[in-house]
Amino acid sequence: MISVKLPDGSAKELSDGASAADLAKSISDGLARVAVAAKVNGAVVDLQLELPDGAEVAILTKKDAESLEVLRHSAAHMMADAILRIFPKAQLTIGPVVDEGFYYDIYLPEGKITPDDFPAIEAEMKKIAKAGHPFVRCVSGYDDANEHYARYKAIDGGSNKFKQELVEGIKERGETLTFYKHGDFIDLCRGPHVPDTSWLKHVKLTKVSGSYWRADAEKEQLVRVYGTAFFSKTELEDYFKFLEEARKRDHRVLGEQLELFFMDEDAPGFPFFYPKGAMIWNLLVDFMRSNLRKRDYKEVKTPLVLSEHMWHTSGHYDNYLENMFFTKMKLRDEKDPSKINQNVEEDRPMAVKPMNCPGHLMLYRTRLHSHNEFPLRFGEMGLVHRRELSGVRHGLFRVQAFTQDDAHHFCTPDQVKGEIALLIEFFKEIYGAFGLNDVHIELSTKPEKAIGSAEVWEKAESALKETLDEKGIKYQLNEGDGAFYGPKIDFHIRDSLNRSWQCGTIQLDFSMPERFKLAYIGADGQRHTPVMIHRACYGSVERFMGILIEHFAGAFPLWLAPVQVQILPVSEKFVDYAKQVHAKLVEFGLRSEVNLKDDRVGYKIREASLQKIPYAIVVGEKEQEAQSINVRSRDKGELGEMQMDQFLESLEEWKK
RNA sequence: GCCACCUUAGCUCAGUGGUAGAGCAACGCUUUCGUAAAGCGUAGGUCGUCGGUUCAAAUCCGACAGGUGGCUCCA
Structure with missing residues (x-):
């Protein structure tokens, strides 16, 4: 007999060699039917696996988060099986589970797989699922003498070098070689899997x-090839509804529909903003500026272009070259003016800034500073340019020119923690103003390509860690993901569709001030090198705007809406009155428009709704006589006739 | 940059070798209208660019440009 411990603390006696499936059955038939896998001493395993004596065991059902991964991994096997049936030349490599489903990487010596092949593959998968083949775990040796190994090698042609490489790796690490079989299909896998393909x-x-x-x-x-899998039809349908909802919110589509911005092929990755988009952009910048002033930032402006020499000093030339725009001249040939010499190197080559920090360092070092000025906070709405590979550009999310709400704090080593604590509060407050309250923080450490000594990195990393720990803030650690000049804290925010976006960043830098020979006079009368903190809250104003478009699905809160009120005269006869109302609203400070088009009210309402304007005000004979307005709210529907003052009072709390 | 797919009117899209189409938007006229689409009419395109095949190319082939989905997830 063995004894295992259950999650509720109780113990259960089982016969020798009993599996988790046996355990589930001994608890209840119902549990046995819905059991997906088991968690034994913290590791997720198959139900079939023999339980060790004294183990802590939990039976996992579809309600447990781990179960979905098990299901999807099994689905990846099933898809590989189906693909091999249709593409006999395909060679399997790896097929892991990802956030939204699973994929399988396949090597095709000839031909291709396109979405047109999906129906055939899915039909094959349906057959496999219907057959209800059990998933069988097979432990194997490393050669053809083993039946499973031989079969595994044979299943996709017998000469799959990727598999050989994987097996070699397992052998080198001295791990057990295991396969999982369902029906005639077998694949290298550490498991676990659902009980069977049904x-x-x-x-x-x-x-x-x-x-x-x-x-x-x-x-x-x-x-x-990507796929996704769920336990129920409803969940699968909900997932596709979610994708549909995300598609409807796509900021590139809304950007055109709401006349916010557009892209032109002659400016790839450089957005053009229509008046309404520029309005939102400016509102975001205004909001940030008012917050910077509250926190004693000094706003500066630095050049777009600096000499290449300066980028050597900063380290960008060595570490960021591929992402920078460099200047070259075109010159008319001295002998033949009709000929133009391309790509002529300048005597002093220049480069467009991909970051604002060197400019701020140059500003700082124009004079000597005192510790009494610290912390000194230089802010700039800095336009930076970064080359991106053609395939990675994406709406406002990945562009080649954008505005950072950038700032650099110069301070003494003692002030670092205080500055970081201030920034964490500051950033959370900003995100909160947009209803983005789900913020999580990641700490990234020294990357492979880096400047500065190991000692300096150590100091910087521990300063960030300590501040987070002292404030009791939970964070995820990303080893090797830091900036080349220092470790960083990144802020990830969740939008209304529960998607996560990286926005703010706080980067600690002990190297750049040294490279630029910055100094301050300390309380001891000696020269010291200041510490520099790079930080941005929106990150990129343009990208943040893209996130907000999707977060609000284009229905911006009143304070951000480019047009806040549209006035709809019932007919031409009431245009004059509509204009009077408009003038009063504008005087109050609202962004108002009058729809002068010769359309029916119903049509004008429709247009205002599609443009997601917060308030539509209908004025006709009744309103003109009573000197009133008839308000329809985008979010609350028809509010009815009211006096102008009443309407304006109701907006006071919205007004920022 | 790499892989797959796409590029036809301002927008969404039809058109698979033989004289370029629809809806919406725009403009004009009629209508003066009460909470999500009034009616009629007009105009608008070297079919992304360049080259090739063909008697003939939006359509077939190639190159280039731009776009879309991916390219971190390691049995």
């Missing part, structure tokens, strides 16, 4: 893309 009825393929073996662009190009 669990995999709610699976759909979602997209196909390219990828590389081992994520290395030098290695083989693979085809990555």
Whole structure:
């Protein structure tokens, strides 16, 4: 007999060799039916696995977060099986679970897989699911003498070098080689899996893309087929509804519909803003400026272009070269003026700034500073340019020119923690103003490409860690993800669709001040090197605007709406009165428009709704006589006839 | 940059080798209208660019540009 411990603390006696499936059955038949996998001493395993004596065991059902991963991993196997049936030349590589489903990377020596192939693959998967093949775990040796190993090698042609590489790796690490089999299909896998393929009825393929073996662009190009899986049909449908909702909120689509911005092929990655988009952009900047003033920032302006020499000093030339725009001249040939010499190197080559920090360092060092001025906070709405590979540009989220709400704090080492604490509060307050209250923080440490000594990095990293710990803030640690000049804290915010976006960043830098030979006179009368903190809250004003468009689905709160009120005269006869109302609203400080078009009220209402204008005010004969207005709210529907003062009073709390 | 797909009127899209189409938007006229689409009419395109095949190319082929989905997730 063995004894295992259950999550509620109780113990359960089982016969020797009993599995988690046996345990589930001994608890109740109902549990046995819904059991997906088990958690034994903290590790997720198959139900079939023999339980060790004294183990802590929890039976996982579809309600447990881990179960979905198990299901999706099983679905990846099933998809690989289906793909091999349709594409016999395909070679399997890896097929992990990802946030929204799973994928399988496949090497195709010839031909291709496109979404057109999905129906056939899905039909094959349906057959496999219907057959209800059990997933069987097979432990194997490393050669063909083992039945499972031989079968595994044979299943996709027998000469799959990717599999060989994977097996070699496992052998080197001295791990057990295990396969999972369902029906005739077998795949290298550490498991666990759902009991059988009948669990995999709610699976759909979602997209196909390219990828590389081992994520290395030098290695083989693979085809990555994505899919997703759920326990129930409803959950699967909800997921596709979510995708549909996200698609409807796409800021690139709304950007055109609401006349906020557009892109032109002659300016790839450089957005143009229409008046309404520029209005929002300016409102965001105004809001940030008022917050910077409250916190004693000094706003500065620095040049877009600096000499290449300066970028050597800052380290950007060595570490950021690929992302920078450099200047070259075109000159008319001295002998033949009709000929133009391209790409002529300047005597003093220049580069467009990808970051604002060197400019701020140059400003700082124009004179000697005292510790009494510290902390000194230089802020700038800095326009930076960064080259991006053509395939990664995406609406306002990934552009080649954007405005950072950038600032650099210069302070003494003792002031670092105070500054960071201030910034965390500051940033959370800003996000809160947009209803973005779900903020999580990540700490990134020294990357491979870095400047500064190990000692300096150590000091910087521990300063950030200590501040977070002292404030009791939970964070995720990302080793090796820091900026080249220092470790950083990143702020990730969740929008109304529960998607996470990285926005704010706080980066500690002990290197750049030294490289630029910055100094301050301390209380001891000696020269010291200040500490520099790089920080941005929106990150990129343009990108933050894109996030807000999607977060609000284009229905901006009153204070951010480019047009706050639209006045709709019932007919031409009431245009004069509409204009009077408009003048009063403008005087009050509202962004108001009159719809002068010769359309019916219903149509004007429709247009105002589609433009997501917070208030539509209808004026006709009744209103003109009573000197009143008839208000319709975007969010609350028809509010009815009221006096202008009444309407304006109701807005007071909204007004920022 | 790499893989797949896409590019036709301002927008959304139809058109698979034989004289370029629709809806919406725009403009004009009629209508003067009460809370999500009044009616009629007009104008608008070297079919992304360049080259090739063909008697003939939006359509077939190639190059380039731009766009879309991916390219961190390691059995």
